[in-house]
Amino acid sequence: MSVVKETRVKPLFSFACYKFEVVENGLKHLKKFITDHEQNIIVLADKHTYAFCYPLLETNVPHIIVPYGENYKNLNSCEFIWKKLIELNAKRNTTLLCLGGGVLCDMGAFAGKCYQRGMSVVLAPTSLLAMVDASIGGKNGVDFLGLKNYIGTFSEPKHIFICPEFLTTLPYPEMVNGFVEMLKHGLIASKSHYDQVKLLFLKDNHAITPNLINDSIAIKTQIVKDDFLDLGVRRRLNFGHTIGHAIEANSLKISEENEALSHGISVALGMVVECYISHKVVGFSADQLSEVSTVLGGLVKSVYDEIPEVDDLIPYLTRDKKNFNDSINCTLLLEIGEANHDYEIGEELIKAGFEYLKSLK
Numbered sequence: 001m002s003v004v005k006e007t008r009v010k011p012l013f014s015f016a017c018y019k020f021e022v023v024e025n026g027l028k029h030l031k032k033f034i035t036d037h038e039q040n041i042i043v044l045a046d047k048h049t050y051a052f053c054y055p056l057l058e059t060n061v062p063h064i065i066v067p068y069g070e071n072y073k074n075l076n077s078c079e080f081i082w083k084k085l086i087e088l089n090a091k092r093n094t095t096l097l098c099l100g101g102g103v104l105c106d107m108g109a110f111a112g113k114c115y116q117r118g119m120s121v122v123l124a125p126t127s128l129l130a131m132v133d134a135s136i137g138g139k140n141g142v143d144f145l146g147l148k149n150y151i152g153t154f155s156e157p158k159h160i161f162i163c164p165e166f167l168t169t170l171p172y173p174e175m176v177n178g179f180v181e182m183l184k185h186g187l188i189a190s191k192s193h194y195d196q197v198k199l200l201f202l203k204d205n206h207a208i209t210p211n212l213i214n215d216s217i218a219i220k221t222q223i224v225k226d227d228f229l230d231l232g233v234r235r236r237l238n239f240g241h242t243i244g245h246a247i248e249a250n251s252l253k254i255s256e257e258n259e260a261l262s263h264g265i266s267v268a269l270g271m272v273v274e275c276y277i278s279h280k281v282v283g284f285s286a287d288q289l290s291e292v293s294t295v296l297g298g299l300v301k302s303v304y305d306e307i308p309e310v311d312d313l314i315p316y317l318t319r320d321k322k323n324f325n326d327s328i329n330c331t332l333l334l335e336i337g338e339a340n341h342d343y344e345i346g347e348e349l350i351k352a353g354f355e356y357l358k359s360l361k
């Protein structure tokens with residue numbers, strides 16, 4: 001069990017100058033942190049993480065509970081959090097401990113960083129996706145007018161505690177969402193990580209080790225260190241997300257509450273389409289396209305009927321934050337383990353990518 005504890009080694013605003021200490025016994029460190037700060041700490045949880053994860057903290061510190069799910073990642077929920085913080089008499093030096101998945105960590109960090117111009121934010125990610133991806137790198141925010149993560153900031157939490165102990169109650173489909181982002185880390189930066197993570201997709205091998213979690217975090221951390229403000233190489237982490245975010249946003253719009261396609265599944269579909277585009281534009285090999293499609297194939301089959309028409313996605317694709325000018329911007333794969341960013345992609349190519357995706361049924 002491990003904790004990734006962030007130590008600031010350069011002054012504030014020299015972004016991304018962090019050393020990550022990997023320490024054993026994440027939960028033990030988190031509990032000690034809470035004990036040390038118990039006079040001035042508030043836990044933010046969603047209904048699931050309050051039921052399943054808060055009891056593991058063995059504490060009775062004040063808490064704020066919000067509904068779970070992407071539908072609640074919005075400014076209304078932030079307003080609710082800010083009102084509760086005022087009721088609890090939170091000060092700027094109060095710690096807001098965000099205990100939850102990517103939705104809760106993104107929104108909680110944003111709400112905390114806005115409250116009185118920035119209270120102390122600590123993240124305790126409880127989903128695999130949040131451990132390996134959402135909690136790392138200082139991006140936070142909420143969805144707005146149906147657009148993903150449109151309002152937010154770049155600002156790092158004071159600490160991030162990685163406690164794999166929380167994963168024991170995480171439902172398997174949510175684990176898969178984490179596997180998808182880990183696979184992405186391998187696809188863009190490390191073939192050996194990809195090879196290890198792809199085994200997690202096999203039905204008889206669900207074992208995730210702290211080492212694999214740490215490897216995935218290390219890939220993201222390295223990229224973020226090189227480009228905290230997302231001006232260059234960090235955009236490689238968006239592989240699968242140009243299409244994936246559009247699929248997710250469209251699904252949120254047309255689905256019943258909490259029935260939309262998850263972030264992880266949406267990104268998996270996006271990765272297949274963007275692998276196809278990589279094949280057409282930058283020579284990602286047919287063999288590797290087939291290999292990645294096979295690994296992600298089960299996810300595609302299970303949501304085949306929910307794959308949208310490209311025309312429904314265009315409004316989201318053209319307003320994607322990653323675009324410059326009016327073109328749609330994508331990261332593409334040169335090969336498994338190597339990506340490049342900032343390719344302008346036309347609608348015809350995206351349509352062809354969706355035809356390919358649908359052919360995998």
Ligand SMILES: NC(=O)c1ccc[n+]([C@@H]2O[C@H](COP(=O)([O-])OP(=O)(O)OC[C@H]3O[C@@H](n4cnc5c(N)ncnc54)[C@H](O)[C@@H]3O)[C@@H](O)[C@H]2O)c1
Nearest residue numbers: 048052068101102103126127129133134139166169170263
């Ligand atoms: N900031 C970033 O860099 C970044 C990167 C990737 C993804 N994200 C964001 O992350 C979000 C997706 O995160 P997610 O997949 O964690 O979704 P999520 O936060 O909705 O969590 C998934 C579900 O699992 C439940 N849950 C979480 N931990 C649990 C546990 N230990 N036991 C039982 N239930 C638990 C939650 O309550 C929720 O119902 C998206 O909004 C996405 O935009 C952000």
